[in-house]
Amino acid sequence: MHFFTGSVGTQAGLLLLSFVLCGIIGLERQYRQKSSGFRTHVLVGMGACTFTLIGAFGFADFNLGQINHDPFRIAAQIVAGIGFLGAGVIFTRRDIVVGLTTAATVWVTAAVGMACGAGMGGLAVMLTALHLFCLIALTPLIDKLPTADRHSLLELTYEDGHGILREIVEIASEQEFATQVLSTSKRTSEEGSAVVDMQMRFTGKNPLDVLMDQLQGVSGIVSLHVAHEDDHERD
Structure with a gap:
């Protein structure tokens, strides 16, 4: 059995594709800031491609009529077993799915x-190199890509004097959002209580809707909605 087979060029080309x-x-x-992004799709796709190539090229030297073991069945069981193992590292925290890249x-x-x-061996080397290239070299570049929420602002009104702003910042920090206060003003509501109108920008890997769902449950927030930056420029 040779380390680099005659079909290694075909295998490498299909893996690159x-x-x-x-x-x-x-x-x-x-x-679109989905829980499974660039890295997860690339890793799953390359894994599926490799499993398929193994089935097509990997057992060509086996004469199944003369042996008792079925390598195809063993390969299928490995794929199914690894799927369950990968699912074990995926969990949800505050409605955010984490662990997908690890599972992939x-x-x-x-x-x-x-x-x-x-x-x-040639296919294994190529897969390992592309895997490391994806996670180490491409990840910093992918993280800098603009997101669908890059022009979105969060406008909210909350009761003053109850530490609500601190709670909002803590929730955003837990979900890995960077917080920027764009404008703030105090006024007296129709009920006579002191409230604060604030315009904020939150930037992060997760969709802004995830943060909105968490802030909806904060006691003391009077109103909360997402606005688009272009709408304010037109005003």
Whole structure:
């Protein structure tokens, strides 16, 4: 069994194609700030491609009529088992799904191991290199991409003197949002209580709707809605 088979060029080309195509899909999900973004889609896509290539090329040297073991069945069981293992690292915190990239990484690692076990060293090396390139080199660039909420502002009114602003900032910080206060003004409401009108910008990887859902439950917030920056410029 040779480390680099004659079909390694085909395997590498198909793996690169899956990297590009799944990356395009992931970029769209990343822009829309979905829980599974660029990295998750690329890793899952490359893992699926590798599993398929292993099935197509990896067991060509096996004569199934002369052996008692079925490598195809073993490969299928590995794929199913790794799926359950990956699900174990995914959990939800404050309506935010975390652990998807880790789960995808576990799946890709299983694909690398299967490729090595099938004697497809060239494919395993290529998958490992693209995996590291995705997580180490591309991640800082992907994190700088503009999001759908980049022009959104949060306008809220809350009761003054109850520490509500501090609570809002704490919730935003827990969900990895950076907070910027754009304007603030105090006034007396129709009921005679002191309230604060504030315009804020929150930037982060997660959709602004997730933060909105959390702030809806804060006692003392009178009103809360999302505005678009362009609307204020037209005014």
